[in-house]
Amino acid sequence: MDAVHSCFKDKLGQAVLPGDVFSFAVSAVEDSAVRAEKVICGPGLRRNGDEILVCKSGILRHKAPNLYWIDSQQKRYVPVKGESVIGIVTAKSGDIFKVDVGSSEQASLSYLAFEGATKRNRPNVQVGDLVYSQFIIANKDMEPELVCIDSCGRANGMGVFGADGLLFKVSLGLVRRLLVPQSEIVKDLEKIFPFEMVVGMNGRVWVKAKTVQQTLIVANLLDSCENMTAQQRQTLFKRVAEGSL
């Protein structure tokens, strides 16, 4: 966190609002450690000439050396290429499936984009099934397209899943917190009892535990994690583990 660009320095870790401007003056780079004027704008930041505009409300974050983004707490998902999401198949039409991913438009998923699928060997996908898949095309002007294979043609965890279990929706901020490597929420949660979980970047979470009751507990705990500090969460989880809820 040492080599922060000077214009971002005093706002780092603080809340910013849409319309805030960060400008690069000619002698903006006071820090000799920051050589290149290169800055990578992540979600919520947009370049406009010499300025960087904020277009989401949230907390400004930085990752060395020059990546900046805004950690926002939105609910509506906007497809991004390469992100893995949970979709619901809504229609089968010819050689593509229409998949709802919670964005403004439905995504399409080719039936050939499954592991081992050929023209003759069609995957068994029904309307209403859940698919864990990845965006291969996500432009704002085009229909997004999903695939259930990686570049080597392997499923790699993707595909149809969820014969039972519960699907529910949480905010995108919570999903990112769940997907952080060594996520504290997940660590705390898995101490209570074993369960399966699939987390999509589009805010959908699927969980399955041994019984219906346990599945409901996990779902409700995750839902309540939204506005809790680590301490509150741990006391709640402890109470659940002791069986007082």
Added chain:
Amino acid sequence: MRETPLSNCERLFLLKAIEEKKRLDGRQAYDYRNIKITFGTDYGCCTVCLGKTRVLAQVSCELVPPKDSRPTEGIMFFNLELSSMASPGFQPSRKQSSELLVTLNRQLERCLRNSKCIDTESLCVVSGEKVWQIRVDVHVLNHDGNLMDAASIAAISALCHFRRPDVAIQGRDITVFSPEERDPVPLSIYHMPICVSFAFFQQGTYLLVDPCEKEELVMDGLLVIAMNKHREICSVQSSGGIMLLKDQVIRCSKIASVKVSEITELINKALENDRQVRKEGGKFGFAESIPKERITALKREQAPVEMKDIEETADEIVREAEAPSEAVHSPVIVATGTGQVGEGLQNTWGLEEEDAEEEFQGGMDGKEKKKGTVCVCVCVCVGCAGFTHETIVQLV
């Protein structure tokens, strides 16, 4: 934008959970979600939160000529609207949501107008010429199931809260007084009909009160009973084309009577609270009622460092600790007549690299030396990696 479809796994899970007498939010089959009734700063403005479902009702009035058929009665007008902010699926062009809109409007009218809960004759100002038209606008702000119950609670609470301007008639002159001149008058309300919804699953085997959005998507049929606290049924509506047994309907009406008396109590309490606060001149309105939901979890956690009595602790540690072993003050004498720099132990590197040093030293000061003796000479080595220390070299 279209509605989020229901996946197969959700449907299966919900049905399985209902069979096990469990619901998504941990309620029992006959429980309502939390109901919160708040009033705005104006009279006749009310929001109702039923779990995550939010409905706003606003009552307004206007002087209009009466209908020819009923010259001495005021006019009640109900209008319910589904905005697409409430749910992305609500769009006027969509057949499904317009059907829902008609059903809800019709049910609201049946519940509140046809039950004659409001004395329309008291709304007459001049017979055949001027009557009050009371207009109730209900806006759905967020949809999470059971819109009908929330809308009926909001509408009747707003009507109870509403006050119309006072009027005076002198001959043919009608004077409408502003609230500053004369206190506005409340409507005369005979009773408060409230809708209670029952969702049926598995062809009527299972029954749930106050279904949430997902339960509504799975249910087979819906029964809405409007009732007041005197246990008088104002309307019954069954939808979804499900066959119901007689005793099931009776059971539902019994549950409804309990729920209605609870909700009526709640509305009265909310009205009483609002009246109290207004009288005392305290703060009221929506701004006061909205809870602050702060997102604090995204903040970086501060490492918990106990800063209290840190100096005392440090002192204590120093006191309790063993005294460090005494450093050797007396210099170690390598040989008689040896000079050393600073404190420290006997340096050994000089001895190991004796030859190199000797040559180096030899080059430096050009003094004569004897092979085989311990060479200690004074020299200052600068810029040489191996010899950063000052060494005292003396020829013996």
